[in-house]
Structures are given as C-alpha cells and as structure tokens.
Amino acid sequence: MNENISDYILYKDNQVIIFNKPNGLLVQSGQSKEEKSLKQMAEIYCKHPLGLVHRLDRPVSGVCIFAKNKKSLAHLNQQFQEKKVQKKYHAIIPKGDLKQEGKLEHFIKRNGKRLKAEVSDNAKGGFKKAILNYKIIKEIERYSLLEIDLETGRFHQIRAQMAAVGYPIKDDVKYGAKRGNKNRSIFLHAHSLSFIHPTTNQKINIVADYPDDTLWKLFDE
Numbered sequence: 001m002n003e004n005i006s007d008y009i010l011y012k013d014n015q016v017i018i019f020n021k022p023n024g025l026l027v028q029s030g031q032s033k034e035e036k037s038l039k040q041m042a043e044i045y046c047k048h049p050l051g052l053v054h055r056l057d058r059p060v061s062g063v064c065i066f067a068k069n070k071k072s073l074a075h076l077n078q079q080f081q082e083k084k085v086q087k088k089y090h091a092i093i094p095k096g097d098l099k100q101e102g103k104l105e106h107f108i109k110r111n112g113k114r115l116k117a118e119v120s121d122n123a124k125g126g127f128k129k130a131i132l133n134y135k136i137i138k139e140i141e142r143y144s145l146l147e148i149d150l151e152t153g154r155f156h157q158i159r160a161q162m163a164a165v166g167y168p169i170k171d172d173v174k175y176g177a178k179r180g181n182k183n184r185s186i187f188l189h190a191h192s193l194s195f196i197h198p199t200t201n202q203k204i205n206i207v208a209d210y211p212d213d214t215l216w217k218l219f220d221e
Contacts, residue, residue, distance in 0.1 A: 005041040010206050015072040015198050016065055017042060017050070020208040023061040023185035028052055042066055054080060057156065059172070062089070062190025063208045067198075075198035086194040089148040089158060090137075092187035092215060093167040098144065101135035106164055110155040116174060117160035130154040132161055138219050143170065145219045147191070158188060170215070187215065 011018040026037040050066040051073030067073035107120045107127035131151035138145040163175035170187040173180040192207045210216035
C-alpha cells in the first residue's frame with residue numbers, strides 16, 4: 001500500500017477522522033508489533049491517540065472511522081449500539097441463481113482456534129442470531145455485485161453467511177472460494193457510512209471508492 005496515510009483520508013475535523021482502509025491492512029495491531037496498523041499510522045498522522053469506533057477485517061477495504069477524543073468516541077459508540085449508524089457493504093460473488101434481493105438469517109459462533117465463524121440454521125449453545133439484507137445491484141458475465149445491509153454485527157458475518165448459501169465472496173478462500181489473491185484480500189468493501197456528527201448533530205454521509213483493481217473497475221463503469 002501507499003505509505004502516505006493522508007491519501008486514504010475521506011473526512012476529518014476536530015472530532016473524527018475517516019479513512020478508506022486498503023485491503024490487507026490491519027485496523028488495529030495484533031500480536032505482531034512490527035506490523036503497522038491503520039490505527040498506528042493514523043495516530044502518527046494526527047499526533048495524538050485515537051479511539052477505535054469499529055473494525056474491518058484485514059482482507060476487507062472501505063470506510064473506517066476513528067474518534068479524536070473520549071466524548072466523540074462515546075457518542076459514536078452509542079450510535080453503533082443503538083443501530084443509528086447506516087453502513088452499506090459491497091461484495092462481489094460468483095454469478096448464479098441467487099434471488100435478486102433477500103434476507104439471510106442464520107446463527108453464528110466464533111471459532112477462536114480457527115479464527116473462523118461457524119454457521120448454523122438453528123439456534124444452539126453459543127450461537128448468536130445473524131441477519132443481513134442484500135440486493136444484486138449489477139451483474140457482468142461471471143460475477144454479481146451485491147449491496148449488503150447488516151441488521152446484526154457478528155464476527156465475519158457477511159463472509160460466513162454468503163458462504164452458507166453457496167456464494168462465498170470472491171477470493172475468500174477461508175470461506176470456500178476456489179482461488180485467493182496473493183495479498184489475501186477479498187472482494188468485500190465497506191462502501192458507505194452515515195452517522196450523526198458528535199458535536200454539530202448534522203448527518204454525515206461518507207462513500208469510499210472501490211480499490212484500484214480491474215474487477216472492481218468493471219462494476220464502477
């Protein structure tokens with residue numbers, strides 16, 4: 001990725017800073033302290049600590065928001081908890097017989113050892129309800145582009161639920177795709193996010209461009 005983190009800024013003011021996260025980049029550092037995360041780079045850019053409002057998986061790209069102070073962090077966290085934040089994801093899947101639009105309902109449990117979500121059609125111990133709504137917004141010869149709206153926020157939810165109905169996200173080998181990218185990115189993108197600004201109370205709408213990739217560009221024409 002481009003090391004100049006400022007190139008990925010979508011919006012900033014004295015309360016928040018929002019990035020279009022490149023795929024393959026951690027949002028927050030894990031066990032390896034040598035690997036830089038988006039949060040670390042953003043804090044160097046801002047020259048002070050930031051509050052992490054939400055996460056995106058490493059292979060996923062798109063809108064990622066940080067709070068610049070504790071009050072803004074608390075305000076944004078509350079909006080997420082009360083489901084007042086509107087998030088739309090775009091995903092590329094193999095073209096097939098999936099209905100034009102629909103709702104997927106499953107039960108999901110995080111398998112910590114495998115770092116993967118287990119999916120069940122029925123409620124059972126340790127599994128939590130997972131609901132998403134999708135619609136096909138464009139199709140080309142071999143692939144379909146979905147817009148996805150999450151009703152719940154479970155671990156790997158979109159990836160696991162799409163795989164559960166036979167349509168794993170392109171290049172997501174962890175959930176059944178036949179092939180993967182060299183950088184382990186997948187074709188899932190946090191495309192837009194809308195929230196109420198912590199101090200102005202104005203609605204802020206953010207849209208993140210697709211990654212610079214030939215397949216994404218085909219859907220952007």
